[in-house]
Amino acid sequence: MWTRTVNGRALHFYLAGINNQNFLMRDTETGTWWQQITGKAIYGPLKGAALNLVLSDEITFGEWRSEFPGGQVLAPVPRYVKEYDDNWEPEVAKLPVVINFPGTELKSRDVVIGVTVAGAARAYPWETFAKQSPIVDRVNGTPLLLVLGPDGKSFRVFVSRIDGSDAEFFLNTAAGDASDAKPGWALLDTTTTSQWNFQGCAISGPSSGKCLDRVPALKDYWFDWRNYHPGTTVYKH
Amino acid sequence: MFLRQHAPLWTLIAACACLVFTFILWPNLRRWQKALLVLSLAPVVFSAVMARLNYFEWMFHPIDSAQFLPQAGNKLDAKEMVMAVRFDADARAYPISQMAYHHVLNDVVGGVPMAVTY
Numbered sequence: 001m002w003t004r005t006v007n008g009r010a011l012h013f014y015l016a017g018i019n020n021q022n023f024l025m026r027d028t029e030t031g032t033w034w035q036q037i038t039g040k041a042i043y044g045p046l047k048g049a050a051l052n053l054v055l056s057d058e059i060t061f062g063e064w065r066s067e068f069p070g071g072q073v074l075a076p077v078p079r080y081v082k083e084y085d086d087n088w089e090p091e092v093a094k095l096p097v098v099i100n101f102p103g104t105e106l107k108s109r110d111v112v113i114g115v116t117v118a119g120a121a122r123a124y125p126w127e128t129f130a131k132q133s134p135i136v137d138r139v140n141g142t143p144l145l146l147v148l149g150p151d152g153k154s155f156r157v158f159v160s161r162i163d164g165s166d167a168e169f170f171l172n173t174a175a176g177d178a179s180d181a182k183p184g185w186a187l188l189d190t191t192t193t194s195q196w197n198f199q200g201c202a203i204s205g206p207s208s209g210k211c212l213d214r215v216p217a218l219k220d221y222w223f224d225w226r227n228y229h230p231g232t233t234v235y236k237h
Numbered sequence: 238m239f240l241r242q243h244a245p246l247w248t249l250i251a252a253c254a255c256l257v258f259t260f261i262l263w264p265n266l267r268r269w270q271k272a273l274l275v276l277s278l279a280p281v282v283f284s285a286v287m288a289r290l291n292y293f294e295w296m297f298h299p300i301d302s303a304q305f306l307p308q309a310g311n312k313l314d315a316k317e318m319v320m321a322v323r324f325d326a327d328a329r330a331y332p333i334s335q336m337a338y339h340h341v342l343n344d345v346v347g348g349v350p351m352a353v354t355y
Contacts, residue, residue, distance in 0.1 A: 001322055002352045004343065010350040012343050015293045017241075023293075025341055025354075033238060036341070036354045043238040054351055056322045062315030064330045065308050071321075071328035072305035073313065074342070076335055080298055084334045153318065 002039045002051035021092075021224060037228055058219050059154035067199060099223050105234050108223035114232070115157055115217045117142045121229035123222065128237065129155070134169045134187060136160050137235060144215060145169050149198045150185040155219065158200045158212035167191045244288040252285035297340050305329065324349050331355075 004011045009029060017024035022037040032044030039051035057064070064071065076084060097108040106112065112123035120140035129135060133148035133155075143160035147169075160167050172188035172195060186203070187196040194205025200212035218225070226232060255278055266274065308330070313319075319330040324347030331342065336355035344351050 001320065001354060004350045004352040011352075013341050013352050013354075014291070014299060015297055015340050016291065017293060023340055023354075025352075031242075033241075043242065051352070054322055054324075056320050058318060058333070059321055060315060061313040061317045061319050061330065061332070064319055064321045064328075065315070068321070068323065068328035068330075069308065070326075071308050071323075071330060073308055073311045073319070074329070074331045074335060075304040075306045075311065076332075077298075077300055077304075077339075080338065083298075083338045084332075085337075151316070153316065 001054040001056040003054055004051060006046060006049050006051070021095075021221070037224070053216055055214055055216055057154070057156065059149060059156075060151045063149050063151050063154045063198070097221075097223050099227050101223060101226050104222075104226060105236075106222040106226075108221065110222040112220060112222050112225055112234075113146065113155060113157070113217050114220050114225040114229065115139060115144065115146075115215060116229065117144070117215070121225075121232035122235055123225050123229075123232050124235040125222075126219070128235065132237060134171060135235070135237075136168055139233075143167075145200075145212065146217075147187065147198065147200075154198070155217070156198065156200065157215040157217040159215055160212070162189060162191055162207055162210065162212070165191065169196070244284075248281075248285040248288045252282050255281045297338055300339050300342050303342060303344060320353060320355065322346055322351065322353075 004013065011027035011029050013025040013027055013034065015023055016026040016033065022035065025034050025036055026032065027034065030045045032041045032046040034041050034051070039053060041047050041049040100108050106125060111126040113126065113129055114121065114123050117139040122139050124135065124146060129146060130148055130152070133146065135146040137144050137146065143166045145158045145160035147156050147158070149155065160169065168190045169187045170190070172186045185198070189196065189207070192206040194202040194207035196202050200214065202208050202210050259274055259278060262274070263271065313332060318333040320333060320336060321328070321330045327347035329344070329346055331353050333355060336342065336353060340355060342353040344353055
């Protein structure tokens with residue numbers, strides 16, 4: 001997700017090409033071509049410009065609903081309802097992959113969580129992540145906390161620091177707070193022994209009221225992540 | 238990219254040129270030569286037309302005017318995945334099953350123009 005204001009002007013984008021499961025878009029204002037995955041203008045009058053990344057979540061509707069009861073949901077367009085496919089992932093997974101990276105640890109269609117910190121990229125295989133969550137890892141000197149949500153499908157990545165000091169987190173299934181979506185789910189940090197919710201905010205304990213910094217992360221196929229981040233490392237435990 | 242950018246103009250020029258040659262040559266051609274010429278005209282004219290159309294938007298129609306429902310007023314299953322963004326007090330969810338089809342949506346969240354892409 002990107003902001004679409006460039007040089008003080010809000011651009012309007014439209015689909016202009018498909019590129020290996022990412023796409024190219026053009027803006028109606030200048031006709032410049034932009035790459036969806038990088039937000040960069042690759043051809044045309046605005047070539048070289050870059051859109052700003054907006055922090056977004058890929059979470060379940062149930063999780064979102066519990067966090068933002070006053071929020072709005074995009075309504076389906078009646079004309080295209082038959083095109084929407086809840087089960088599109090298995091269908092797409094069958095498509096042939098044009099780019100392959102034989103010799104790398106993962107298979108092309110393995111799902112990963114991709115994170116970049118100050119230019120250094122790392123991929124976390126989803127299967128591994130789901131089993132080991134919460135994961136505390138270090139990328140380019142920054143401690144990261146990767147968390148699978150109470151619903152087993154939502155995920156978020158945070159900077160694993162409380163008040164500037166590195167922190168370790170564990171899943172605390174014993175206790176919980178009634179305001180959580182699933183009472184009983186909370187993270188516990190070893191530094192202040194506070195309880196934290198899936199939004200990365202402490203709900204009880206000495207750190208109560210504080211929130212961890214979010215890190216943008218992308219759930220992607222390995223081949224795509226590796227294609228755009230050739231120097232990426234892969235998380236191993 | 239250079240070809241894509243300039244295709245609409247140059248295919249049009251090529252199609253016009255072919256049509257002009259066709260008219261000039263027509264009286265002097267035998268019947269089988271006329272048939273051949275018409276057949277070869279077809280892909281040239283086709284290219285000129287297709288270079289001006291966005292067939293990606295035929296496959297994946299854009300959302301003309303996005304409507305939003307309050308979270309209580311829609312029929313999504315709790316397990317369905319959404320892309321979620323929040324700016325100030327404006328929290329929006331874009332179901333991935335819809336965005337995987339439309340691919341791009343120009344929206345304004347909390348007063349900030351944003352491009353939702355999937």
